[in-house]
Amino acid sequence: MLYIGDDWAEDHHDVEVQDEHGRVLRRERLPEGIAGIRGFGELAGRFADDDTECADVLVCIETDRGPWVQALLAAGYTVFSVDPKQAARHREILGNSGAKSDKGDAHALADMLRTRRHQLREVAADSEVAEAVKVVARAHQTLIWERTRHLLRLRVALRDYFPAALEAYTPLGLTSTTVLALLTKAPAPDAAAALTLRRITAALKGRRDIETKAAALQQALRAEHLGQPGPVSAAYAATVRSLVAILTTLNTEIANLEKDVSTHFGEHPDAGILL
Template identity: 55%
Template sequence: MLFVGDDWALDHHDVEIQDQAGRRLGKARLPEGVEGVARLHGLLARFLPEDAEPSQVLIGIETDRGPWVAALVAAGYRVFAVNPRQAARARDRLGVSGAKSDAGDAHVLADLVRTDAHQLPQVAEDSDLADGVQALTRAHQALIWDRARHVLRLQATLRDYFPAALEAFADLAEPEALELLGKAPDPDRAARLSRSQIAAALKRARRRDIEGKTTAIQAALRAPALGRGPVLTAASAAVTRSSISVISALTTEIAQLETEVKAHFGQHPDTGIYLSQPGLGQILGARVLAEFGDDPHRYASAKARKNYAGTSPLTIASGRKRTVRARFVRNDRLVDALTRQAQSALRASPGARACYDALRARGIGHQAALRQLANRLVGILHGCLTTSTHYNEATAWPQATTTSQNRQQPAAA
């Protein structure tokens, strides 16, 4: 067995190779890319017997992503993703001087994977399709977050010189708001917008009650309001036009990425299982698949999947003190998707609704109840993926289904 610590940087990797006794066999600084991987293969070949398997090489590295990690996994090495916090604690364990270097970190990682590989998560061998879905869903969600930030900035700008626009448009990201503010980014021009211009924008946005909305928007834009100086107003109008251009471009790209997410997600063999789950549509289902991955051996049990999801409670017990609280070290993207699923499942699943109501009846708060419901749904999803079966309401919530059926039965005469 060989144990390798790999301290990575943007353009190079410091590696150290140890044997089972912890003796350093070799170390090197390797360049990022094909040349570096080839040199690592050659370095390992110097210390491995000819009949050795690649799986006899254990590599610790503080990431689970990127071409370098993918190349190591493809070569057959066992690669372990070490959390930076774990590496920092291990560094403190091996020395108290506070010294730190890239070569020293490689030594720490090699020693850690040699002694504690059984405690470390091995890099999952997700399919290329799952990795593609993850890249798309993360980019899609990042653009949505970026748009929300720009909308908030636009809102702050308008509040400073054109508060009537905030009264006229409840959501500045809506297409009619962007179109009309783009045409009239200052109070004077907005007051001169005709009913036909406003109505046309509402029609293009496919709104209902166009006459009523037109009247309300025009009244808000023409209402008396405090103003600012002409120079500041002109400058703020220019800022508004710029923000609208950015928001419009982001909206277009979000729609395009959404199409790509649905197309890639639809190609995955587990799509039907995910879409059968209550509260999961194509976008949320794709996000959950992307963050969980599709390596069938990654989660040994439903509990392991729940722990990774961050929905299971965290117990802290010491002496007579015992505390149970929510997990805060977690995959925030996955938690966001699972919480949204739980919220949607309240309408889609009678069993989920009954579970949530029972939790609330015990005095548990809304967010805590949603988290516990999401934890149950993760367990149900794990069972469906393990057995390759679609969601079934009666199987998932047998007690709730039986109670509902008993209520629907007519009373005996």
């Protein structure tokens, strides 16, 4: 077997080839793209004997996606993906200096693959449909995480200058259409206190017991609370208005991607079994 550590960058790959005894056979820098994959094949073939098959060439890399990984899988190599933190810990085991270098990283990846392969995760050669599901599901998940980050920023801002709004809106969901609409119309405390029942009722459209909830919201927004001086409050209101715009867009795009996830997943031949 051949053990290859592949330390990738945006435009190149530093690779190290080791044999089963840990002897370094070759270190080389390959370009990204078709030329690099061709060079990878030539490099592996240089040290393979007549009994070596592509599956006996094991590759360790700090990613599980992208054209390079797909090309390695298509060529028949056995690819293992590791987390960068996992690779960093193994690099520390090999040396105490803590110095990071491309050649050193490739060496650590090859050594980890040779000595701890049973602890590593092999990358599956997914079908095109499965790969498409992974792409849209990953993007959907990322946007949800982004929405959570902006939600937390919104909470902090409201707590700092408009705690009454935080108390009033949290039960409705700070990323809900209702709350985002009200914050768009009235991000400042004085503007929120001036909201009429008609405007609040319009924002609550589609919810149950609208009149009772509208009255409670109006009362909460007009309640006394600790606040900030006028100019500071206006500055906070401007930041909240921007956060609300971002959250509104994220809500729309998350919903759109959710449809794409369902569409791609529905095309998988085993969708019924998986469900």
